[in-house]
Amino acid sequence: MDLTLLGTGAPQGLPRPDCPCATCATAVGDAARAATALLLDGALLIDLTPGPAFAAARAGRSLAGIRQVLLSHPHDGPALEVPAGLPQPGRVADGRELALLDGHRVRAVAVDVPGTGYEVTGADGERLLYLPPGAAPAGLGEPGGPNDGGAAPGGPAPYDLVLLDVLARPDALARLRAGGAVDAATDVVAVHLDHSVPSGPELHRRLASLGARAVPDGTSLVVGEYHAVPDLPRRTLVLGGARSGKSVEAERRLLAFPEVLYVATGGTREGDEDWAQRVALHRERRPAGWRTAETCDLVPLLAEPATAPPLLVDCLALWLTHAMDEVGAWDDASWEAGGRRALRERCDALVAAVRATRRRLVAVSNEVGSGVVPATPAGRRFRDELGRLNAAFGAECEQLLLVVAGQALALRG
Numbered sequence: 001m002d003l004t005l006l007g008t009g010a011p012q013g014l015p016r017p018d019c020p021c022a023t024c025a026t027a028v029g030d031a032a033r034a035a036t037a038l039l040l041d042g043a044l045l046i047d048l049t050p051g052p053a054f055a056a057a058r059a060g061r062s063l064a065g066i067r068q069v070l071l072s073h074p075h076d077g078p079a080l081e082v083p084a085g086l087p088q089p090g091r092v093a094d095g096r097e098l099a100l101l102d103g104h105r106v107r108a109v110a111v112d113v114p115g116t117g118y119e120v121t122g123a124d125g126e127r128l129l130y131l132p133p134g135a136a137p138a139g140l141g142e143p144g145g146p147n148d149g150g151a152a153p154g155g156p157a158p159y160d161l162v163l164l165d166v167l168a169r170p171d172a173l174a175r176l177r178a179g180g181a182v183d184a185a186t187d188v189v190a191v192h193l194d195h196s197v198p199s200g201p202e203l204h205r206r207l208a209s210l211g212a213r214a215v216p217d218g219t220s221l222v223v224g225e226y227h228a229v230p231d232l233p234r235r236t237l238v239l240g241g242a243r244s245g246k247s248v249e250a251e252r253r254l255l256a257f258p259e260v261l262y263v264a265t266g267g268t269r270e271g272d273e274d275w276a277q278r279v280a281l282h283r284e285r286r287p288a289g290w291r292t293a294e295t296c297d298l299v300p301l302l303a304e305p306a307t308a309p310p311l312l313v314d315c316l317a318l319w320l321t322h323a324m325d326e327v328g329a330w331d332d333a334s335w336e337a338g339g340r341r342a343l344r345e346r347c348d349a350l351v352a353a354v355r356a357t358r359r360r361l362v363a364v365s366n367e368v369g370s371g372v373v374p375a376t377p378a379g380r381r382f383r384d385e386l387g388r389l390n391a392a393f394g395a396e397c398e399q400l401l402l403v404v405a406g407q408a409l410a411l412r413g
Helices: 022-026 052-058 170-178 201-209 246-252 273-285 298-302 316-327 332-356 377-395
Strands: 002-007 037-040 044-046 068-070 097-099 105-109 117-121 127-130 161-164 187-190 220-222 235-240 261-264 291-294 311-314 361-366 399-404 407-412
Touching: 002 052, 037 052, 161 170, 201 407, 235 246, 235 377, 246 311, 246 361, 246 399, 261 298, 298 311, 298 332, 316 332, 316 361, 316 377, 332 377, 361 377
Parallel strands: 044 068, 127 161, 161 187, 235 361, 235 399, 261 291, 261 311, 311 361
Antiparallel strands: 002 037, 002 220, 037 044, 097 105, 105 117, 117 127, 399 407
């Protein structure tokens, strides 16, 4: 199948009309996006953008051969324009299948928001899934759900191409991965792009961390043709100062995974209401399917096989605090009598476990090298040891990020 994306933006397009935000102000050239619309083999049009004939002409396509127009979502953008000679738009009922004369088969897929997703199978068996804005599949392998009737003996057959609102619904991608509808070879293309993420490098970085990509309006794709899928790093260290957004960045990198083990190294602090509130806010932010383990015993977790769910460790500074407590590092005499050596052994064991791990890992730590010099020997000791740990831990990671004012800067990877 030959697919042309006449638009890749949200229903109101990008930039939004009369929106003064920075993303809209810079959405020019390839960063400008009309409402998402798909033209398949010149015969099937899914969704309409304002000025579809002009959008098709810009992409070097014609609407003359279109035999079917389908809508996927309740229209809340500019008024629909149906050019003369184009079939009136329709919608397929959930679970029903439409066979077109040119060989396409279209199955309506139930989604969890108002609208309809479409699974399209070409004459040669290549398959794509298209979901409307803000949607996730309502079921996998269920009647009317993705892969219904098309499952391989060992589970659902993965799609060749999936187009969905990746940034608004990374959990939808997680569901598709969990159900086998998306695998390592599936080309995941983000559509319905809005002004929630700045255009340019930041957009592509966020999508790559989820295993997806974006293309400009007018791009043509061959469904089933190999495309290099963004290579997700196995180990990532996210550094940042206080309230920089480092934890949010770390969590964001795993939102498209169906299962994650969140390792909280801070534990509980009886009677500390502020700490309890911070912990509660972190928990509320995590997806419901994530599990939490409150532990500083990281080495056994890192030794688990690659098939285990990804680890998110937050954070190394609290892990180090616990380790220094246990070796008596705050007392000068204990430090010199063996505490220094004991702490070095613990840090070396952790770094060695990171080097050897096959499990996907995202860790968070505080960047202390740019801060105020602590006034006490114990404070300076902690700062120095955390700086050493960050350097050694980061040296074993494929990707190293520094978060400043909510913006992630890639130091490596």
